[in-house]
Amino acid sequence: MPEPAGQGPSARTVAGMVARGAAGRWGVVTALVAVLASLPAAVGWLPASDAAVSAADLRAAVLAAGDVAFSGYAESTGGLDLPVTDQLTSVADLFSDRTTMRVWWRGPADNRVDVVTPGGETGTHRDATGTWTWEYERTRATRSLLAPFDLPAPPDLLPNALGRRLLSEATTAEVSREGARRVAGRDALGLRLIPAEAASSVRRVDVWVDRDTGLPLQVQVFGKDDDRSALDTRFLDLDIGRPALETTAFSPPFGSTVRVSGQTDVVLEAGRRIQPVPLPAELAGLPRRRLDGVPPGIGLFGRGVTLLAVAPLPPRLAGGLRHALADSPGAVVDAAGVRVAAGPVALMLLDPPGHGPYVLTGSVTLDALAEAAAQLPELGGTP
Amino acid sequence: MIVVELRKLFRRPRTWATIAVLNALPVLVAVLLVLTDLAPRPGEGPVFLSAVFINPALFALAALAIVLPLFLPIAVAVVAGDAVAGEAQAGTLRYLLARPAGRTRLLVAKLVAVLAFVLVTVVIVAVVGYFVGTTLIEPQPVVGGGTSVSGTSLTQQELVQRALMAIGYVALSMLGVAAFGLFFSTLTDSPLGATMGALAVLVASSLLFTLDAASPIAPYLPTRYWLSFVDFFRDPILWRDITRGIALQGVYVGVLLAAAWANFTTKDITS
Secondary structure: OOOOOOOOOOHHHHHHHHHHHHHHHHHHHHHHHHHHHHHHHHHHOOOOOOOOOOHHHHHHHHHHHHHOOEEEEEEEEEOOOOOOOHHHHHHHHHHHOEEEEEEEEEEOOEEEEEEEEOOEEEEEEEOOOEEEEEEHHHOEEEEEEOOOOOOOOHHHHOHHHHHHHHHHOOOHHHEEEEEEEEEOOEEEEEEEEOOOOOOEOEEEEEEEEEOOOOOEEEEEEEEOOOOOEEEEEEEEEEEEOOOOHHHHOOOOOOOOEEEEOOOOHHHHHHHOOOOOOOOOOEEOOEEEEOOOOOOOOOEEEEEOOEEEEEEEOOHHHHHHHHHHHHHOOOOEEEOOEEEEEEOOEEEEEEOOOOOOOEEEEEOEOHHHHHHHHHOOHHHOOOO | OHHHHHHHHHHOHHHHHHHHHHHHHHHHHHHHHHHHOOOOOOOOOOOOHHHOOOOHHHHHHHHHHHHOOOHHHHHHHHHHHHHHHHHHHHOOHHHHHHOOOOHHHHHHHHHHHHHHHHHHHHHHHHHHHHHHHHHHOOOOOOOOOEEOOOOOEEOHHHHHHHHHHHHHHHHHHOHHHHHHHHHHHHHOOOHHHHHHHHHHHHHHHHHHHOOHHHOOOHHHOOOOOHHHHHHHHOOOOOHHHHHHHHHHHHHHHHHHHHHHHHHHOOOOOOO
16 A cells, blocks of 8 residues: 655555564574574585496505504494403493594504593503503503404594404405495495305494595494494594604603503413413314414404404403303304304304313304304314 | 673683683592592593593693583573574663664674683683693602603603694684584574584584484584594594594584674664
8 A cells, every 4th residue: 555645654554664673684594594403414515536446456456555643533333232241341332332533643553542531531542662651540551462363442432443444354256346425525436245145133334435545544344134334433523644753752751550461361361371272273164263372262254354263262261251141132042052143243152061261252243153053062163 | 892792701700700610520520630649541531531540731722622522612602592592582782882882793793702712711721731730740760741641751841832732723623613603603593492403513512423324424513623633642633533523513613603794784673
């Protein structure tokens, strides 16, 4: 309606102007929110550029990248609910939790990995002869000398360490190329490993390799019957370049407790028990491996991502494990014994009279575990 | 107008009573620590409380860590929620707006006053914590300043620098709460409603942060990076979460202030 000439705007016109002003202002706010909310998604959609590299060449590049120096920030997410006892909770947490790590890598024998928690951290400083572990929560520094083998620790979960380890024994027939994606803001080429062994509980491993350096940037492990990854570890930030020596070096601070570690002694001590059971050269179709410095009572079978370990257990550890296994949902109980699978990791406890308890564990199927136990009659396995 | 708002806020006995109550809890904790001689282990209890027997000056940070999860956000939400809704409830808002200054300027003045309150409160808690710590607690004879979370030694100068940055970061972390309080304050005439609204957002954010299923939205939760002031005491400083925390608070302040402006400038003022 036209306004009468010579008069001010009517009440209706004022109301209309106010409404239009409000709509305009809320439009500005909505647009601002839309732009801000879409920013992360837009960054995520940046396309990765692929390269014409064969799977065998890419695997070779990963194995050759051991000396690439870098610093970064990594996150590993594990979905494995391992049934374990009080002594090994740190190992179980590693595979079931989200672990965030800061890394400074000058080389395989000179690096530092800090596991960062909201109110503290645990740092592992590796040098030529061993490691220093700093635990802020306990104000404690622990010195460990290099052992023939170690229990899994956070540094083993870094994409570069895990990727290289899993690919080191893969054959050319087992690996294939798998596109490209952006990881930690860098172009990563996909490499898929499908283990050839029938006994393997791992369906596939996807390693995303930095195009420029050959450094694995992300590693995803998938179990046989799970579409979600059982383990996913990736860099979120990565800077190529050698970090300063004083960043990786460590000396125990004033006022802290200093001790020498004996964590692997639990396993080694049991392995040295007087009458080791002779282990066969092959178990469940997996050939035995030779490991220097490991007592003959402990056997490791298999190759690459398909591994099976047979080890004696101290009785106090076995008692707790027996209960944990029996309480696990999904535990298989039959004539062969009690066994349980947590993602691709399978566990079985054997308790032969006169020998003390033994544990069979590894990245094998439950059927392979039963088959292995049947091949060990001295350990009470029933053929 | 900004000066008027600041004067009004800091002349109010209620403002100082809030700050006094906020300081009471850290002081009580310090007294109990001295009486019982029982400091929590590192990583347990409020951050840095374990270190105060080695370096009593760190009680400034421990005091902030004690009030950060609940007391400080409540105080900020009370003041921010009262900013506009309090005037409306008291019936003074339309007189304020009768001045030719305009609604946008009033909103900016209110925001500046709330920000000043946040800064003053954080600094007072830190200063009171520092004096309480250094006067009540006997230090252990230690060379240098102290130990970082990463187990390296920090000089006294490094420690002071990082403590100042951490105090600044805590103050910045409260801006999101202040912005929520101010926005809700323009929506309602009830200061209590605005305060409770801001607190509801914080409680929801804290709850979602602990939930694994909510991890895809965790980076956008207003409380997500609050504890990152600890990262100033890692060696080297872990800037990743600190910069994200600052950016996130900036986004919340920007968006909520824009929403408060869009709502307030066209709102019918009836009281």
